[in-house]
Amino acid sequence: MTDTRDNRESSGSKVFVYAMIFSLGLTLVFTLVANMLPQVQGEAPSEQMVDLGSLTMDDFIALGKDLFENKGTCTLCHKPAPLGRAPDIEGADMVAVSEERLADGRYQGEAKDAAGYILESMVDPSRYVVATWGKKGTNDAESPMPAVDKPPIQLSTVEIDAVIAYLQAKDGNEVTVSLPSPEAAAETAAAAPAATGAPVPAATADEAMTKYVCTGCHALDSNDALVGPGLLSVGARLSTDEIRQSIIDPNAVISEGFPPAMPADFADKMTVRELEMIVELLAGKK
Amino acid sequence: MNQETKMGPAATLVATVIAFVVVVAVFYGLDHFVMSIQGLPLNADLTPAG
Amino acid sequence: MKNNSPRQLISQTPLAILLWVIFLVGFVPGISGASTVQAAEGTGVETRIAPVGRVQVEGQPIVEVEVTAADAAETELIAAPRPSRKDYPNIGVSSRAVVWILAQMHLFFGALVLAVPLFVLVIELTGMITGDDRYDDMAHEFMKISLVGFSLTAIIGGSLALALFMLYPDFMAYMMRVFGAQWLVYAGLFFLESFFLYTYYYGWNAFRYGNKKWLHLTLGLMLNASGMTIMVLANSWATFMMAPSGVNEVGAVVGNIWEVMKGPLWNPINLHRFIANIAFGGAVVGAYAAFKFLSTRDPALRAHYDWMGYTSNFIAILAFLPLPFAGYWLMAEIYAYSQQMGITAMGGILAWLFIVQAVLIGTILLAGNFYLWSGMSRTEGSVRYQWLIKYIAATLVICFLIWVTPHTLILSAREIAALGGSHHHILGPLGIMPAKNIAVNLMLIATFLSFQIYRRSDKVATVSWAPAGNALIVAIYVVAVANIIFAGVYYGYFTNTLYKVGSSVMQVVSTLVVIITGIVIDSLIFKNAKTLPSHWGRIPDRAQYALFALPIAFTWLMGLMGYVRSSVKTHWHVYTVMKDNSPDNFIPTIGYAGNMITIVTVLFLLMVLFMFWVANLGSTRQPEASADGGATV
Numbered sequence: 028m029t030d031t032r033d034n035r036e037s038s039g040s041k042v043f044v045y046a047m048i049f050s051l052g053l054t055l056v057f058t059l060v061a062n063m064l065p066q067v068q069g070e071a072p073s074e075q076m077v078d079l080g081s082l083t084m085d086d087f088i089a090l091g092k093d094l095f096e097n098k099g100t101c102t103l104c105h106k107p108a109p110l111g112r113a114p115d116i117e118g119a120d121m122v123a124v125s126e127e128r129l130a131d132g133r134y135q136g137e138a139k140d141a142a143g144y145i146l147e148s149m150v151d152p153s154r155y156v157v158a159t160w161g162k163k164g165t166n167d168a169e170s171p172m173p174a175v176d177k178p179p180i181q182l183s184t185v186e187i188d189a190v191i192a193y194l195q196a197k198d199g200n201e202v203t204v205s206l207p208s209p210e211a212a213a214e215t216a217a218a219a220p221a222a223t224g225a226p227v228p229a230a231t232a233d234e235a236m237t238k239y240v241c242t243g244c245h246a247l248d249s250n251d252a253l254v255g256p257g258l259l260s261v262g263a264r265l266s267t268d269e270i271r272q273s274i275i276d277p278n279a280v281i282s283e284g285f286p287p288a289m290p291a292d293f294a295d296k297m298t299v300r301e302l303e304m305i306v307e308l309l310a311g312k313k
Numbered sequence: 314m315n316q317e318t319k320m321g322p323a324a325t326l327v328a329t330v331i332a333f334v335v336v337v338a339v340f341y342g343l344d345h346f347v348m349s350i351q352g353l354p355l356n357a358d359l360t361p362a363g
Numbered sequence: 364m365k366n367n368s369p370r371q372l373i374s375q376t377p378l379a380i381l382l383w384v385i386f387l388v389g390f391v392p393g394i395s396g397a398s399t400v401q402a403a404e405g406t407g408v409e410t411r412i413a414p415v416g417r418v419q420v421e422g423q424p425i426v427e428v429e430v431t432a433a434d435a436a437e438t439e440l441i442a443a444p445r446p447s448r449k450d451y452p453n454i455g456v457s458s459r460a461v462v463w464i465l466a467q468m469h470l471f472f473g474a475l476v477l478a479v480p481l482f483v484l485v486i487e488l489t490g491m492i493t494g495d496d497r498y499d500d501m502a503h504e505f506m507k508i509s510l511v512g513f514s515l516t517a518i519i520g521g522s523l524a525l526a527l528f529m530l531y532p533d534f535m536a537y538m539m540r541v542f543g544a545q546w547l548v549y550a551g552l553f554f555l556e557s558f559f560l561y562t563y564y565y566g567w568n569a570f571r572y573g574n575k576k577w578l579h580l581t582l583g584l585m586l587n588a589s590g591m592t593i594m595v596l597a598n599s600w601a602t603f604m605m606a607p608s609g610v611n612e613v614g615a616v617v618g619n620i621w622e623v624m625k626g627p628l629w630n631p632i633n634l635h636r637f638i639a640n641i642a643f644g645g646a647v648v649g650a651y652a653a654f655k656f657l658s659t660r661d662p663a664l665r666a667h668y669d670w671m672g673y674t675s676n677f678i679a680i681l682a683f684l685p686l687p688f689a690g691y692w693l694m695a696e697i698y699a700y701s702q703q704m705g706i707t708a709m710g711g712i713l714a715w716l717f718i719v720q721a722v723l724i725g726t727i728l729l730a731g732n733f734y735l736w737s738g739m740s741r742t743e744g745s746v747r748y749q750w751l752i753k754y755i756a757a758t759l760v761i762c763f764l765i766w767v768t769p770h771t772l773i774l775s776a777r778e779i780a781a782l783g784g785s786h787h788h789i790l791g792p793l794g795i796m797p798a799k800n801i802a803v804n805l806m807l808i809a810t811f812l813s814f815q816i817y818r819r820s821d822k823v824a825t826v827s828w829a830p831a832g833n834a835l836i837v838a839i840y841v842v843a844v845a846n847i848i849f850a851g852v853y854y855g856y857f858t859n860t861l862y863k864v865g866s867s868v869m870q871v872v873s874t875l876v877v878i879i880t881g882i883v884i885d886s887l888i889f890k891n892a893k894t895l896p897s898h899w900g901r902i903p904d905r906a907q908y909a910l911f912a913l914p915i916a917f918t919w920l921m922g923l924m925g926y927v928r929s930s931v932k933t934h935w936h937v938y939t940v941m942k943d944n945s946p947d948n949f950i951p952t953i954g955y956a957g958n959m960i961t962i963v964t965v966l967f968l969l970m971v972l973f974m975f976w977v978a979n980l981g982s983t984r985q986p987e988a989s990a991d992g993g994a995t996v
Contacts, residue, residue, distance in 0.1 A: 039658040046654055046911055053726075053915045054964050060722050061923075061957025064715045069707075069950030071934030071943070267859065303861050320830045328831035329838070336838040340846050340873065347872050353865040359853075361862045 084192070087206055091193025094186050099175060100243055101190075103290075113172060114157050120198040121145060128155060142203045145191050149175045149182075162251065173243050232308035235301040239293060247312075255289060256282045262313040271306045441540065443614025443941035446533040451945040458530040459947035460959065465523040467922055467963040468970070471643075472516040473597075474636070474921070477590045478644025479509040480563070482678050484583040491576055501671055503567050508651050508978040509644075513560055515970060517553070531945070534936045538600065541610065545596065545620055552593045559586035591637075598632050599624040604937050605928070606700045614940035627700045631693035638689050641682035643921060646913040649675030651975055653910035656900075665900035672910050673738060673899075679913055680731040680814070684807055684878065687724075688871055697931070704938070708931045716927060716953050718767055723920040725763040728810050730909040730916065732759060735813045737906030742897035745820035751812070758809045762802035797855020800867050804847045804874045811878050812840070815885060822892040832888040839880050843873040918967055922960035 082090070095101045095116075104113035125141035128134060136154045138144040147154055152170035161167030175182045175190075182190070185207040195202045236242060241258075250257035261270065272279055274297075277289035293302075320328065341359075348355050354362040451458065483502045490498025528535045539546065563582040570579035608626035609618030616623065652672035656665055698705035707713060736752050739745035815836075826832070847870045854866030932938045934948040942948075951959075 042654065042657040046650075046657070046908075049908055050911050050915050050968060051965065053912055054919065054961050054968075057719065057723060057916075057919045058957045058961040061716075061719050061960075062954040064718060064953050066952035066954050067715070068952045069713075069930070069933060071948040303859060306859075320827070325830040325834065329834040332831065332834040332838040333842070336835070336842045340842050340876075343872060343876070344846065344850070344869055347869045348862075348865050351865045351868060353862055361854075361858050 082206055084202060084206060087189050088193050088196045088202070090186075091189035091191070092197075094182065094190050095193055099182060099186075099190060100240065103244065104172070114160055116194070117197075120200070121194040122198065122200040128157070131155075133158075140203070141200075142191050142195065145194055146187065149187060149190070232304040235297070235305050236308070238301070239297065239305075241305070244289070258309060258312060260313055262310045265310075267306060267310045270309045271302065274302060274305065440611065440613075440615035440617065443537050443610075443937065444533040445942065446944055448944050448946065450533055452530055452532070453946075454530070457947055458526075458945065462523070462526050462530060463959055464963055464966070465519060465526050467925055467960075468966060469516065469519045469523050470925065471918060471921065471963070471967045472512050472519060472970075473594070474640040474643045475647055476509055476512040476516050477594055478640040478642075479505055479512070479648065480560075480583060480586050480590060481641060482645065484580065484587060486674070487583065488580060491580070497670075499571075501674065504671070505648055506564050506567070507981070508648060508975055510560075510564060511974040511977045513557070515974065531936070534941065534943075537614065537937070537941055538603075541603065541614075541616055541623055542600065543620060545599075545624070549593065549596050552589050552596070556586065556589040556593060559583075559589060594636065594640075595629075595633050596624075598636060599626070599629055601928070602626045602628040602632050604935075605697075605704070605932055607937050607940050610940060612940065614937060628693070628696055631689070631696045635686070635689040635693050638682050638686050639921065642679045642686060643914075643917045645675045645678030645680075645682060646910075646917045647971060649679060649910040650914045650971075651675075653907035654975075657904060657907050662900055667899075669741075669900045669902055672907065676731060676734050676910060676913070679917070680735075680810065683727060683731070684811065687803060687807065688875070691867075691871065701938070704931045707933060708927055713927055713930055713950070713953075716923060716956075719923060719953065719957070720920065721763075721767040723916050723923065725766065725806075726912060726916040727920070728806055729759060729763070730912040732756070732810055732813045734906050734909035735817045737903055737909070739817060739820050740903065741899060741901050742821035742895055744822065744895035744897075745816075748816035748820055751816055755809045755813055759806055762806045762809070765802040766799050766806070797851040797863065797866075800855070800870055801848055801851035804870045805844065807874050808840070808844060808847075808877050811881060815881050818885065819889070821895045821897045822889045823895065824888045824892050826888055826890060829888050832884055836881060836884055839877055843877045846870075846873045914971075915964065915968075918964045919960055922963055923956070926956045926960065 101116070105116040106112075107115045107118050122141040125138075125144040129138060129141075129144055134155050136144070136147050136151075138147045144155075152172035152174060153168070156167045156170045158167055160170070162169045162171045176184075176187060188204040188207065191204045192202045195204070236247070241247075244255040246252075246257040246259070248259060250259045265273065269280070273289075274293050277293075297305075344359060345355050356362045454461075483505045486498050486502040486505070490496065490502060559582055563579065563586050566579055566582060570576060570582075603623060603626055606626045606628045607614070607623075609616065609620075609623030611617045649672050652668045652675055656668035656672055659665060659668070694705065694708070697708065732755065736756075739749070739752075824832075850866040850869045850873070854862045854869075858866075930950045932943075933950060934943050935941065936943045
């Protein structure tokens, strides 16, 4: 169809103007809608560099601090009174404290110095339980703390050393642990089961419980309180929806007498299937 | 042009009822099928099974 | 020749069948894909609690340690570069903004010139089967008005490549290493596409009848084949950036080119873009027809451009209907690839953008429906169905309002502060909110109903079983709507998350059943139907504005979804393997994105006007010794 110059085609430029006004106006509406919504900007996280092969002692201590506060989950319980559910660490000089403990008559362990004591208390927490902090009903014979070198926390030797270095250095004490050797660093790296940031989704509820370290704070086989309430009969206490809510928004309802210690970001981390498996498992515990 | 042949009102009513019954049955089966291929079986009353 | 042939396009099913087949082929694996458990989740390491027995910081390659440890010589794996901020050239304006505009313009034109030959070929085939020259002429005209688009696509694409190589040298060096010789194939295909484009377009009248027509159709097919190949190659770069495959965790290439290309998101993106391109292309050429319709009073021309606008709208809306499902598949695969990425898109800071998306899609559906209702004035038989329009309109408006209602009606200060982690969106992957799911499906069904009554409005069935067929269709509509509402309400609010998510598939299937059975049953009922007189060109002028609204909304929508698609990578060039350390490595606000999208939309609008103007220039001849005659636009 070719174009003809129709005499009646006088409205061409008028139509053009109307069409443009209409189109631009509509574009403007969309722009306005976009600008009316809450404006949030997603910042990129700041870069942290940790190179196991070429760590300085300062890096090593910083790594220890990071592990203490994050991956080690230590601060969930070791908080200043009255928040803590375990002895305060950040507010105490751990070298001095360790030496007091070693001198205590109740001490049965094998550690000879502060570093040894700290190590022992991390990998075998029940060896010496600070008075009044033991598991309920065990008369301070048993510690509620999980061994940090075992799942779910599962720190490596190098990482445990880094934590010790941090605990020694934070109050100005001499650091007695040595930097990891390149071999140890390589071994640590090689032993890593998962590559960069791709944890495999859990296949079963138990795996999921392990993956998200639930058992670090909750006893599954009793109703005794560790950090959080025991979960032996949680299904009788809470409905499925309440359990789900407690996981994805733990601070909405907090069991009486417990600190708001549970991480609030499980919803971001769990897959839906993992969440549902855990909820189902817990709901069945009656 | 074809001769327009229409169904009578009674036949139309019957057809409508049959159509509804058939369609409901098909959708019922479809619901079961769609959920089960996702690994989410349903009971006969369409409540979640298992 | 039949005098009612233009209307026949409505009942021409090749196009419809083609689109649906393509869609179904893509969708069926999508259902199973959605139900498979997440394969691998890429995410920031330290931000996750995972029993990883070693120290690992984001972006820190573990292979470096391995490489120092002896067996490095075994392979020559080169990790992705890790540029620091100073490695990014600073040209004084935001590099991202430059690339953003160029990439989006390239995509707009690319989409247009991929889509147009596709439906042109189908229309040409229709013309050949029906023996009606008007199809052939219209197909030719569609090609004519988009011809300049090919050059524009190439020019903008070249500018985009230049900008990327200059502004992101490390990133492009890495992409070159990963994709290797695939770039050469890509470049080679341009020559092939150009060859088929020019032979197809300029050979139109030379190869018009008989066996030569088959030659011409083959040229068109090859044009589409080369264009489609170009698209899927280019898609693989985008999907590699989102979900890298064929490389190890530090970005060193470990697989062959096929493994690199065939990432988890490749096919979902291919299908999604393929369908969206058709809708987009139809909408753009529809605006051309609307403009031509409005600028003339010649009844013959008005009839022609009315028909052309109707066809364009038909293509745009028909391709648009399956798009949400293709998008659903894409999002499901994104969730399967990385929960984190899915949450960034649907539940994180980008979640608000889906309000804008709802406004855009609502605009598209309302405009498309409005155009169809207005078009019913063309036929005398439409009075039989007029009464339905108000109900369809009410359904659309109510559903639209439900859809744009923010999930949490009243936001407290704390909720706004916690925007990044609003839990509702997370519970159902795909941010499935039952009420909105019901609304979206009902809107699609309502739109299809508009289509169906439009198609029926000029026909009277002659088959004896027509009342039974009608009863069946009514039953399907009623039961499907009931099923969608039931699934949304019951599974959405009274069962667990898994069933809630699963029931959305049930809803989608119900909608599909309505659409597919509607097409099939109607085509059987109206076999040899008596046709009522209809009058092309008899449509209110205001209806044409719906044809302007469509391409504007489509263009804006594409820009918006491109912003999401690219932003879900957050601060990565290539997700999990190559970090973006440029000054623009943050996700911009929705307002900033909206302004950028408006800029590209307006730029695109201007360039499209240029394209149409050039197309008409070719058929305009300056009259001798007369004052300017080229008054056409």
